Amino acid sequence: MGVVNVTPDSFSDGGRWADTPAAVAHGRHLVADGADVLDIGGESTRPGATRPLVAEELARVVPVIEALAADGAVVSVDTMRAEVARAAVAAGAAVVNDVSGGLADPAMLDVVAASGATYVAMHWRAHSDRMQDLASYDGPGGVVTAVVEELGERAEAARAAGIPAERLVLDPGLGFAKRGEHNWDLLAGLDEVAALGYPLLVGASRKSFLGALLADADGEPRPVDGREVAGHALTLVLAQRGVWGVRVHDVRGARDVLRVWERTR
Ligand code: PMM
Numbered sequence: 001m002g003v004v005n006v007t008p009d010s011f012s013d014g015g016r017w018a019d020t021p022a023a024v025a026h027g028r029h030l031v032a033d034g035a036d037v038l039d040i041g042g043e044s045t046r047p048g049a050t051r052p053l054v055a056e057e058l059a060r061v062v063p064v065i066e067a068l069a070a071d072g073a074v075v076s077v078d079t080m081r082a083e084v085a086r087a088a089v090a091a092g093a094a095v096v097n098d099v100s101g102g103l104a105d106p107a108m109l110d111v112v113a114a115s116g117a118t119y120v121a122m123h124w125r126a127h128s129d130r131m132q133d134l135a136s137y138d139g140p141g142g143v144v145t146a147v148v149e150e151l152g153e154r155a156e157a158a159r160a161a162g163i164p165a166e167r168l169v170l171d172p173g174l175g176f177a178k179r180g181e182h183n184w185d186l187l188a189g190l191d192e193v194a195a196l197g198y199p200l201l202v203g204a205s206r207k208s209f210l211g212a213l214l215a216d217a218d219g220e221p222r223p224v225d226g227r228e229v230a231g232h233a234l235t236l237v238l239a240q241r242g243v244w245g246v247r248v249h250d251v252r253g254a255r256d257v258l259r260v261w262e263r264t265r
């Protein structure tokens with residue numbers, strides 16, 4: 001899944017594809033690089049981000065989705081809003097990627113159920129302006145047990161709303177209400193998340209836990225543009241564990257890694 005952030009402020013590529021022509025061109029580039037799905041987002045979820053108005057989010061994503069879906073690309077919309085999800089599916093999106101797993105908008109699950117779209121439900125606790133305050137997992141089993149429990153509840157809610165199992169994908173939500181070590185614990189315990197019985201999508205590309213891992217001798221985190229190789233290493237690990245998808249910025253590099261892996265099997 002290749003990322004197209006139509007936002008001025010996303011943490012790794014904010015502003016680069018912020019207008020329709022640039023975003024459409026970027027989406028086409030990602031398809032040429034081998035993306036199976038394009039994830040179009042109009043709201044930045046970086047820690048501390050404030051939310052755009054609904055009209056603004058619609059104006060960012062709908063024309064991009066229309067153009068890329070008309071090309072024949074499989075398009076996903078990255079949104080927490082039912083109204084945006086509905087408009088995106090009408091514009092040709094086949095997947096609704098909701099980082100809140102239905103918690104941010106009470107109408108979301110019903111809209112997705114009625115739309116026929118595939119639904120990605122991610123583990124989430126709060127909007128970006130306060131999510132890191134909720135990054136504590138002190139119960140038995142730590143972050144893995146908490147994510148399995150909370151994500152399992154979201155899956156049940158999605159099913160109860162009428163989204164069939166074959167249209168549901170779960171995501172552990174790396175970096176969302178998670179501190180560095182929580183992300184690594186979740187990756188180590190991913191089999192427990194998979195045991196919920198749904199396909200998994202994982203988004204690790206360029207995230208700050210990779211920057212921290214690659215910090216220099218003074219403890220200075222590796223900047224965003226130096227994290228790509230680590231992300232690709234993770235793509236390989238995740239492919240070997242059988243995930244359904246990886247959400248990445250550099251599709252060509254991820255595709256190269258997967259080709260090598262496939263060729264060795
Ligand atoms: N991460 C971001 C945005 N959307 N969606 C899913 N399903 N999983 C993620 O991990 C995820 C997401 C934030 O990353 P970006 O700002 O680079 O898009």
